[in-house]
Amino acid sequence: MKQTERMTQHPLTKYLRSERMPHIWCEGCGNGILLNSFLTALDELKVDLDKIVVVSGIGCIGRAAGYVNVDSFHTTHGRAIAFATGVKLANPDLQVVVISGDGDLFAIGGNHFIHAARRNIDIKVICANNFNYGMTGGQYGPTTPLEAWTTTTPYGNIEHPFNLVHLAAASGAVYVARWTALHVRRLKDSIKKSLQKEGFSFIEVISPCPTIFDRYNKRGTAVDVMKWFKLISNVKHGHDPAKTEITKSQIMVGEFVDVERPSYGRLLRDMTKKVQEKLKEKKAK
Amino acid sequence: MVLSKKLWRTPLDTEKISLPKAEITIQPDLCKGCDFCIEFCPRKVLEKSDQLNKRGIYPPKVADESKCTICGFCAAICPDFAISVTEKKCKEGCEDEK
Ligand SMILES: Cc1ncc(C[n+]2csc(CCOP(=O)(O)OP(=O)(O)O)c2C)c(N)n1
Ligand code: SF4
Ligand code: SF4
Ligand code: SF4
Ligand SMILES: [Mg+2]
Numbered sequence: 001m002k003q004t005e006r007m008t009q010h011p012l013t014k015y016l017r018s019e020r021m022p023h024i025w026c027e028g029c030g031n032g033i034l035l036n037s038f039l040t041a042l043d044e045l046k047v048d049l050d051k052i053v054v055v056s057g058i059g060c061i062g063r064a065a066g067y068v069n070v071d072s073f074h075t076t077h078g079r080a081i082a083f084a085t086g087v088k089l090a091n092p093d094l095q096v097v098v099i100s101g102d103g104d105l106f107a108i109g110g111n112h113f114i115h116a117a118r119r120n121i122d123i124k125v126i127c128a129n130n131f132n133y134g135m136t137g138g139q140y141g142p143t144t145p146l147e148a149w150t151t152t153t154p155y156g157n158i159e160h161p162f163n164l165v166h167l168a169a170a171s172g173a174v175y176v177a178r179w180t181a182l183h184v185r186r187l188k189d190s191i192k193k194s195l196q197k198e199g200f201s202f203i204e205v206i207s208p209c210p211t212i213f214d215r216y217n218k219r220g221t222a223v224d225v226m227k228w229f230k231l232i233s234n235v236k237h238g239h240d241p242a243k244t245e246i247t248k249s250q251i252m253v254g255e256f257v258d259v260e261r262p263s264y265g266r267l268l269r270d271m272t273k274k275v276q277e278k279l280k281e282k283k284a285k
Numbered sequence: 286m287v288l289s290k291k292l293w294r295t296p297l298d299t300e301k302i303s304l305p306k307a308e309i310t311i312q313p314d315l316c317k318g319c320d321f322c323i324e325f326c327p328r329k330v331l332e333k334s335d336q337l338n339k340r341g342i343y344p345p346k347v348a349d350e351s352k353c354t355i356c357g358f359c360a361a362i363c364p365d366f367a368i369s370v371t372e373k374k375c376k377e378g379c380e381d382e383k
Contacts (some may be wrong), residue, residue: 010312010366021315022365027342028319032364040361182325184361211317223324 013041015049017069024063028222029062030207032182034128037184038099039068041191055084057104060135061128061207078109081116084123092122094193102129102140102153106162110142117171117200122263124194124201129164130209138212145246149216161246168202169241169257175201176241176257180229181208183253190255199263206251226262241281306373307353311345315367322359322368328352331359337376 016039025031044258054072056078057066065072080098080187088096098105105113105127116123132150133139140157143164147156168176175194180189187205194201206229208214210222219220219225229251236244237254244252296302309330316338323331323345330353334346345368353370360369 010310010369011360011371012366016366022317025362025364027317028321029364032366033362036363036366109297182362184358187359222319223321226321226325 001222003112010034012039012043014068015042015069017067023067024117024212025060026209028208028210029060030130030205030209031064031128032209033063033155033181033184034061034099034126034187034205035067036190037188038064038097038126041188041195044188045192047095047195049165051093052097055087055096055098055100057098057100057109058135059104060158060209061099061101062104062135063187066099073209078104078107080104081109081112081121081123081125084191085112085116085121088121088123089265089268092269094277097195098123098125099165100127101134102123102127102131102143102164102178103133103139103215106142106164114167114171116165117168117173117202117266120174120199120200120261122200124191124203124266126191126203126205127164128200128205128207129198130207130213130214131161132209134209134212136207138216145248147157148213150213161242163245164204165244165256166241168204172200172261173257174199174259174261175203177202178204178206178244178253180233180251182229183233186235186253189192193255193258197258197267199261206246206253257274259275273282305355306375307350307355308371308373309347309350309353309359310369310371311347312367313344315365316340316342316344317365317367318344319364320345321362321364325362327356328354337343338342341361 040121049070052070054065054068056062056074058077065074080100084096084098104121129143131144137151138150143161145161145228165176166176175197177190208225209220214225233251233253235254238253241256331345332348333343338344355370357370
């Protein structure tokens, strides 16, 4: 039978604004895989789509907010977490997910990240780390590896990169995981887990950028990059996040943090209740 | 070493059991040709088509659907939502069995 004759819609179609498909991402870009895993997680959890909000910042991956068929917002550069914090505190019944890039979340938006993690704001942050500013032509950013070539480090990068999972853990995130774009099942499971958990969660997705970063750093085709991820990734659940730097020969992946801590929203509500009760007592006297 | 057929016991319900059959759906014009599905299919079910799609790239095509175990990895790894796999629903018997 010919393929086209039995063409049905993709099972995730209802989660996508399908009139906007195909998306703008390049062939083999990890962003599409991240989105696929996220939507599969929503599907498997049977999440009420009226109860979920997706917020993105600026960048290639920032387009994700425009593709998901739920209430979403594409914020200004670096402000996704600030916006998401507001949404969550205004309506705690909503599940708020931030999907954004390494540049957006950790350069211009870096302070929002560490303080949201410290305050344990109940939002889920998923970062596509492609080690550069893809959208603007491949400038270096806070995750660009030492010596890597980017358009703004033509002689090689001389800055040390952040280890994002260490930063998240040290700042106070209650759930921290890292996967590569090849670990689709585990990534999806981590997203499901974080959605079912209260507090600030952070998932880093090591993502191919075959058009810019991988091409200029001579990593070959998207398939070569994925094979390389397979070769050098090492699954180590519960490993000390401080010891998970990404090197040329190893990408430590796994679930590094999974702890309980009351969220900011819960503490805020408890405090509000306490103060209101005190006021009532005072008035009654 | 060649094992004689006699060494293997045949389960009694072999006749009744039918393995689930895969229905692989490819939407060629959505495909951007990254080849992830072809490369990472554990059963080598897919191969490059020899027909260009609208974008001017060669999408995958099914080489041998009978080898597919419906693991779903191709669908999960596709960045472009261009391929999906379900179990074939064949109430009146699957075509290839008729
Ligand atoms: C205030 C402001 N400064 C700079 C820019 C330009 N800009 C657009 S995207 C981007 C970087 C995005 O990098 P990242 O978050 O890693 O996303 P990627 O494109 O790699 O997915 C920058 C600097 C902007 N849009 N707004
Ligand atoms: S430039 Fe890089 S990150 Fe942006 S869509 Fe292309 S491959 Fe993806
Ligand atoms: S479902 Fe699994 S076995 Fe079947 S084509 Fe896809 S990757 Fe291959
Ligand atoms: S994974 Fe998707 S986009 Fe890539 S070749 Fe296969 S069908 Fe095409
Ligand atoms: Mg980036």
